Amino acid sequence: MNRAEAMMNEEALGWVIRTRDPEFADWEAFTAWLEADPVHAPAYDALMAADADLAEIVPTEPVTMAAPANDAGERGWRWSRSLIGGGAVAAALVAAISVGMWNRSDIYTVTTRPGETRTVALDEGTRVELNGGTTMRFDRHDARFAALDSGEAAFTVRHDAANPFRVTVGDALFEDAGTVFNIVRAGNATRIGVSEGEVIYNPKAEAIALPAGRALMEDENGLRVMDVATDAVASWRQGRLTYANAPVTQISADIARSLGVRLTATPGAGTMRFTGTIRLHRDPARFFGQAAPLMGLSAVRQGDGWLLREGDGPPR
Structure with missing residues (x-):
């Protein structure tokens, strides 16, 4: 499927969604789209048929x-x-x-x-x-x-x-x-x-x-x-992670992705939330020494990874 075919199928899908609406009334525009290109009608019919086959998953409300x-x-x-x-x-x-x-x-x-x-x-x-x-x-x-x-x-x-x-x-x-x-x-x-x-x-x-x-x-x-x-969007590019009331589970995943460390959190720590900015650092011990207390947590080495847990204390 080339780009033009993909775009045409997307347009056809849009018309399938709109014409299924009981309140749809723009039939003049729909007819104009069908007549604009001979491939439009077959594409619409194929998607409408597929739509009908999947009707059991359409929400009724x-x-x-x-x-x-x-x-x-x-x-x-x-x-x-x-x-x-x-x-x-x-x-x-x-x-x-x-x-x-x-x-x-x-x-x-x-x-x-x-x-x-x-x-x-x-x-x-x-x-x-x-x-x-x-x-x-x-x-x-x-x-x-x-x-x-x-x-x-x-x-x-x-x-x-x-x-x-x-x-x-x-x-x-x-x-x-x-x-x-x-x-x-x-x-x-x-x-x-x-x-x-x-x-x-x-x-x-x-x-x-x-x-x-x-x-x-x-x-x-x-x-x-x-x-x-x-300024919080894509802040990882500037070596920092900025949050507003974000769960620690999300923050942990962001840290692991950005620093390349294996990081988990205890259930209690994972449900906590944090607002603020965390500075990234390639040295895990130095990073967690600053970041964990900032979040009101402590960091503990676990094999080749780290664990965030409740309690404010130095990493070890």
Whole structure:
């Protein structure tokens, strides 16, 4: 599947999602799209048929927005895992399209070891900086598309309205609008922070706009949109990690990725939260000697790794 086919399938998928909505009324625009190219109708029909085959996973009730999260660090709204207008089906269809696209011979993978960083220049004005423990895929023939499989990457993107830069992360798609942003993929959880411009989350489904100073988290608890300090986005590039009420479990993963150390936390320490800035240092003993007490914790060597636990004390 080439780039043009992928984009056409994405447009067709957007129309499948919209026309399934009982309140859809823009039939004139839909007809114009069908008539614009003879391949549009077959593509729409194929995706609609696939959509029907997956109908049992479509939510029967619309998404509702609950009250703001009680957590002071999540200043925003919470969505349920069910997606708007057949979005669960949309994710399945996008995944099917992506499989064909990413299996092409011109796709290449870049991987960094924990503690290692690497910069990939894609086109003039667009670069991706990979933090440690990261795996990404790129297209030799399309500098405007990438996939983050795991780890963390910072994106500095040259804006092109006619050909926006897109990043797939799991079943999600992020589209830039002239942007500097950072994405973390850990297990099935994804978080993104935007420091310049704007990013659109799933432009053909939820279409959540994330301007500078906004962040999004998607995990087993759903979607959460919140504020973020712009200078905290991709702060690992400046040798620091900045947080606002972040759980120690998340901080531990960030430290391990950035420094290349094996790090775990006791259950009690993992549930604690921290607000502040942690300076990175390549010497683990020196780093934990400063960072652990800052978080109200102590650090203990465990074989070739470290353990964070409750209590303020020097590392040992």
